[in-house]
Amino acid sequence: xxxxLRKFHEFGxxxxxxxxxxxxxxxxxxxxxxxxxTSAQRACHSLHEISYRACFKPQLPAFFIRRLTRRGDVxxxxxxxxxxxxxxxxxxxxxxxxxDVNPLSTxxxxxxxxxxxxxxxxxxxxxxxxxxxxxxxxxLLVFYHEETLxxxxxxxxxFRSHSLDGTDAWLRMxxxxxxxxxxxxxxxxxxxxxxxxxxxxxxxxxxxKRRQTPPRRDVKAILLKKSRALLKDCTAADLKRxxxxxxxxxxxxxADRTPQIPDNAVSLVVTSPPFLDIVDYRQDNWLRSWFAGxxxxxVPVTMERTLSGWKKAMGAVFHELARIVKPGxxxxxxxxxxxxxxxxLEEHAVPCGAExxxxxxxxxxxxxxxxxxxxxxxxxxxxxxxxxxxIVLFRRx
Numbered sequence: 391x392x393x394x395l396r397k398f399h400e401f402g403x404x405x406x407x408x409x410x411x412x413x414x415x416x417x418x419x420x421x422x423x424x425x426x427x428t429s430a431q432r433a434c435h436s437l438h439e440i441s442y443r444a445c446f447k448p449q450l451p452a453f454f455i456r457r458l459t460r461r462g463d464v465x466x467x468x469x470x471x472x473x474x475x476x477x478x479x480x481x482x483x484x485x486x487x488x489x490d491v492n493p494l495s496t497x498x499x500x501x502x503x504x505x506x507x508x509x510x511x512x513x514x515x516x517x518x519x520x521x522x523x524x525x526x527x528x529x530l531l532v533f534y535h536e537e538t539l540x541x542x543x544x545x546x547x548x549f550r551s552h553s554l555d556g557t558d559a560w561l562r563m564x565x566x567x568x569x570x571x572x573x574x575x576x577x578x579x580x581x582x583x584x585x586x587x588x589x590x591x592x593x594x595x596x597x598x599k600r601r602q603t604p605p606r607r608d609v610k611a612i613l614l615k616k617s618r619a620l621l622k623d624c625t626a627a628d629l630k631r632x633x634x635x636x637x638x639x640x641x642x643x644x645a646d647r648t649p650q651i652p653d654n655a656v657s658l659v660v661t662s663p664p665f666l667d668i669v670d671y672r673q674d675n676w677l678r679s680w681f682a683g684x685x686x687x688x689v690p691v692t693m694e695r696t697l698s699g700w701k702k703a704m705g706a707v708f709h710e711l712a713r714i715v716k717p718g719x720x721x722x723x724x725x726x727x728x729x730x731x732x733x734x735l736e737e738h739a740v741p742c743g744a745e746x747x748x749x750x751x752x753x754x755x756x757x758x759x760x761x762x763x764x765x766x767x768x769x770x771x772x773x774x775x776x777x778x779x780x781i782v783l784f785r786r787x
Contacts, residue, residue: 442472463657468645473499708746
């Protein structure tokens, strides 16, 4: 793979080659910097278009899946978030595997591994009764028109009180993605992008500043429109491939304890763990948790504030990965620069993997000129947003 990276110039730039020092191990690791995949938005299969905070582009796992696996190999992400790695694996003819401590991740991924047909969705939506005459959670009226909120409460109760089939699970997944956003394609009034729900007080201030009130939204129409967008790229071959998934491990739990996955089963891991305490996943997902019936305080999300705590947590995950990754398999471990660039987590990830028995082969830095995060927050490139993917590639001997 090193030779491939040295010669890589698909987007017009020559790869820069350097070495990253890891004083803790007295190592220097060959490091390759370039734009290795496109920075264009939505340059991926439409099934990926589900928002989640701090998720990486599907092009990242695709880069490693193409180079390090064959059809039928197991590709795994122990911190799967919205499920980018396992979904890309499934679309590529690999066996998807993923784990996340938050059950919300399974709600977002599993339906996209078995998409229903548009006709099934239309029939189910026509049959749904979204009448709600019970009390409303009035604090949510800062986000929603009263009639929209009534429909959402009815839909929420339907999902909570029924045994969901694949079509229901798909509609719940789409609803979770449409709860809040900044266009007419969402149930809410204008607010932050859908991967980050603001608090009720913050939304009240946004409404006052913009002199806005929540408009009436057609819940069924939005669900159908987003469903069609997600299914837009699904060919007959895609649906056949996904429909023939004979096995997949989609787990809810801690990444350092996955007894459901056999020893030496995984060919490739592509993952991105929490970057210390940079992202508050509980707060960002509080509204999705309400809709899905999840108690966010009961979800033990990794929020390590210190490097020593982070390394201890990652070390435990690497030891579990050493059990399930087969000899000759790889781990692509994506981290970022945090604390305004003063902490480069790749330098701290290397000892965690090495101590568990993995060999650090190289560091790949995907450098790009634009990120949506930087744009939406109005900050300059490489100041307030994470504008590089920094990936340590490990090999299990």
